[in-house]
Amino acid sequence: MFTPSSTRLLRRLPLALLGLALLHLLMGASIGLSVDEAHYLLYAAHPDWSYFDHPPLVGWVQWPLVASGAPVWLLRALPGALWLLSAWGIFHVAIRLPGAKREAGLWALAVFALAPVIHVLGIGLVPDTLLMALGIWTMALTLHMVRQPGIADRRWWLLLGLALGLAGLSKYTAVLLAAPVVLCLLLRHGPGLLVHGRVWAALLLALLLVAPVFWWNAQHGWISFQYQLQHGAGGRWEVLHVLQFVLVQALAYGPLLLAGCMASGVPQAWRWRGFFLIPFAVLAYMAGGGVSLPHWTAPAWVCLAPFAGLVLAQAWAGGHRRAIVALVLLQALICAALLGLTLAAGAPLMSRTLVVTPEGDNPFSDLFGWDAAGERARALAAAHGLASVSVQNWTLASRIGWYAQPLPVHVLDTDMSQFVLWAGELPSGGDTLLVDVSRLSFTPPLGAQGFAACTLLETLPVYHWGAPVARFDFYDCRGWGGKPKPKAAVPGSR
Numbered sequence: 001m002f003t004p005s006s007t008r009l010l011r012r013l014p015l016a017l018l019g020l021a022l023l024h025l026l027m028g029a030s031i032g033l034s035v036d037e038a039h040y041l042l043y044a045a046h047p048d049w050s051y052f053d054h055p056p057l058v059g060w061v062q063w064p065l066v067a068s069g070a071p072v073w074l075l076r077a078l079p080g081a082l083w084l085l086s087a088w089g090i091f092h093v094a095i096r097l098p099g100a101k102r103e104a105g106l107w108a109l110a111v112f113a114l115a116p117v118i119h120v121l122g123i124g125l126v127p128d129t130l131l132m133a134l135g136i137w138t139m140a141l142t143l144h145m146v147r148q149p150g151i152a153d154r155r156w157w158l159l160l161g162l163a164l165g166l167a168g169l170s171k172y173t174a175v176l177l178a179a180p181v182v183l184c185l186l187l188r189h190g191p192g193l194l195v196h197g198r199v200w201a202a203l204l205l206a207l208l209l210v211a212p213v214f215w216w217n218a219q220h221g222w223i224s225f226q227y228q229l230q231h232g233a234g235g236r237w238e239v240l241h242v243l244q245f246v247l248v249q250a251l252a253y254g255p256l257l258l259a260g261c262m263a264s265g266v267p268q269a270w271r272w273r274g275f276f277l278i279p280f281a282v283l284a285y286m287a288g289g290g291v292s293l294p295h296w297t298a299p300a301w302v303c304l305a306p307f308a309g310l311v312l313a314q315a316w317a318g319g320h321r322r323a324i325v326a327l328v329l330l331q332a333l334i335c336a337a338l339l340g341l342t343l344a345a346g347a348p349l350m351s352r353t354l355v356v357t358p359e360g361d362n363p364f365s366d367l368f369g370w371d372a373a374g375e376r377a378r379a380l381a382a383a384h385g386l387a388s389v390s391v392q393n394w395t396l397a398s399r400i401g402w403y404a405q406p407l408p409v410h411v412l413d414t415d416m417s418q419f420v421l422w423a424g425e426l427p428s429g430g431d432t433l434l435v436d437v438s439r440l441s442f443t444p445p446l447g448a449q450g451f452a453a454c455t456l457l458e459t460l461p462v463y464h465w466g467a468p469v470a471r472f473d474f475y476d477c478r479g480w481g482g483k484p485k486p487k488a489a490v491p492g493s494r
Contacts (some may be wrong), residue, residue, distance in 0.1 A: 012107045017087050020113060021080045024122045027343055031367045037124040038370075038398035039418070041066060043073065045405065050216035052224055052418040054464045056126045057169035074124060082133045083122030086302055087112055089136030094306035096143060097272075101313065108309025110256070114331040115301060115340045117252040117294050125169040126379075134167040135177050139275050142181050146188045154198045161202030165209025172228050173296070176282055180274035180294035187271060189361040223416065232274040237288040245287035252294040253301050256324075259391040260307035265471040311377030336470055342367065345464040365469035371464030373435065373472040374403020376460055381407055381433045384457070384476050395420060400435055407433075414447065414483050426480045433457075434475040444475055449482030 033041070042060025043051055044066035044295050045155060050056045065075050087109055094100055094108035112118065121129045125179055141160045145152040164181070167174035224360040250258065261273065279300040286292060316324055346364035377389050377400060389398050390410040401409040401419070407413060408423035410432060426432055434454060445452040454477040462470040 005089045013106050013113070017084065017109060018115060020119070021084050021122065023339075024074065024080045024083065024119065025077060027339065028080075028123050029073035030343060032370050033072065033399055033402060034367060035395050035398055036126045036264045038402040040125060042398060042401055047230045048216065049212040050224065052416070052421060054127055054171060055169045055210070057130060058125060059168065062125065069187060076125070077086040077128045079122055079125040082129050084124070085116070086132040086136055089133065089140055090302060090305045090309075093136060093140050093143060094309040097306055097310055100214055100310050104306070104310040104313040106309070107316070108305045109314065110328070111254070111259075111308045112302065112305050114328065115253045115257055115337045116331070116336060118298055118301070119335060119339060121295060121298055128296065130170040131167060131177070131299040132302045133175060134163055134170060135275070136302050138163040138167065138177055138181060139272070139303050142184050143272070146184055146434050151189065151193070151196055151198070154201065156272040157198040157202040157448060158205060159167050162209070165206040168206065168210035169213065173279065176279035177275070177299070180271070181480035183274055183284070184271050217460055227416070231291060235290045241290055241292075245284055245292050248294055249297060251334075253488065254327070254334070256312065256327055257301050257304060257308050259311040260304035262311055270318065272320055273307060336433050344469070345469045360471060362439070364465070368464050369460070369470045369472065370399035371403050372462065373460060374400055376458070376472070377404040377433055377435060377474065378407060380457055381473050382432070386431055386476065388423065388426070388432045390426060390434050390477070392436070392445070393440060396435070396437055412483070425483075428480060430480045431478045432480070434477045436475070437490045438471040444477065445484040447481070449476040449484045452479030452481065455478070
């Protein structure tokens with residue numbers, strides 16, 4: 001059983017979560033935007049029915065703040081609120097699992113708060129931040145509907161349709177969330193469920209909500225679906241990639257959350273773990289083709305958290321306290337290290353000297369300097385009569401596009417991207433301000449398919465806590481002649 005002291009500690013977790021949310025907000029005010037954050041803020045700056053690479057909800061929810069000119073720290077209050085809503089949903093589901101008590105919910109909150117990557121999603125808004133909150137809400141609705149003696153009231157079905165529709169507006173992988181919902185409801189009520197009008201009303205509501213995505217794609221040659229199919233296929237499939245994926249996932253979310261896969265004492269728990277296992281299995285398979293990012297599985301791990309809470313509550317009551325405390329301390333240390341390195345731009349573990357390579361040597365440095373670079377880009381463009389900014393890879397476009405507004409941004413890469421839809425391709429013979437960044441540096445393209453001439457105007461070094469972390473080069477490039485494949489700069493060549 002729980003000791004009074006351990007119970008008091010667990011009961012302080014809600015207050016601790018509020019403290020962590022405040023920490024997220026403070027960190028959000030201290031660091032620059034990530035690639036994805038800036039990209040989705042540009043969604044809000046260009047309202048549309050949908051976008052090339054994602055559905056529109058991540059832009060829609062930010063539009064009021066962006067339209068009102070809110071500062072970045074305030075924009076980051078939205079992912080913080082969604083992080084707290086996800087925590088509330090986890091607790092709500094955990095205490096309603098068969099055989100669970102309040103302690104299971106508190107332990108579920110603990111594993112959520114000790115998952116390193118989920119802290120990142122509480123600072124920066126990406127579609128997965130939305131899908132975390134919508135996924136656990138969908139799971140809670142499904143759990144309630146399965147526990148009813150008969151077919152649930154119409155309002156619950158409409159709420160389920162609303163949740164699934166909003167999830168579909170968040171990310172295409174929301175279809176993996178719908179699969180366990182269908183599985184749980186059909187196994188509970190049988191095929192006869194399909195003759196009830198309220199079921200079809202929920203489906204109709206979900207389809208109406210995602211209709212803007214189909215409408216936009218129909219007007220743009222179905223480019224989003226083509227992109228997602230090609231992107232999901234990846235390259236050559238290798239078992240080693242899957243093993244790497246599993247290892248990264250274990251580090252990114254920690255063994256305490258993994259304990260949810262071992263949940264016992266929940267009747268037919270395998271059905272509920274489908275909210276985790278189905279998306280995780282699909283994403284693991286995609287990782288075999290080289291297509292994987294650690295945060296894509298965050299919504300699945302959030303749905304596993306209630307089961308992890310139940311396992312830990314049982315293990316703690318069973319006397320396995322030393323092992324649990326050791327894991328808690330380990331995961332807390334990893335979380336603190338991740339947040340600390342992010343705030344410190346990688347110091348002191350990363351190199352404190354600026355090494356210019358095609359990839360760069362310090363991933364944490366990528367969050368700093370873009371605001372100053374955007375401001376300088378506007379000033380240089382105005383001084384030299386240049387009407388646009390250009391970069392050579394789409395991942396470099398979002399931050400310069402956000403901070404250098406209202407200048408349009410051209411991507412000189414040969415691949416299709418959302419920036420082509422917003423600004424078009426740089427016209428033949430066009431002039432532009434070319435921005436190059438040390439962490440992903442490219443040689444200025446010259447020649448028949450490049451520019452007639454590029455002149456280095458200025459170099460902007462970026463320092464954080466006295467250490468160099470990045471460098472921006474600004475070129476006045478004239479006479480665009482084509483679409484070359486960007487060529488990485490040779491380290492130390494400039």
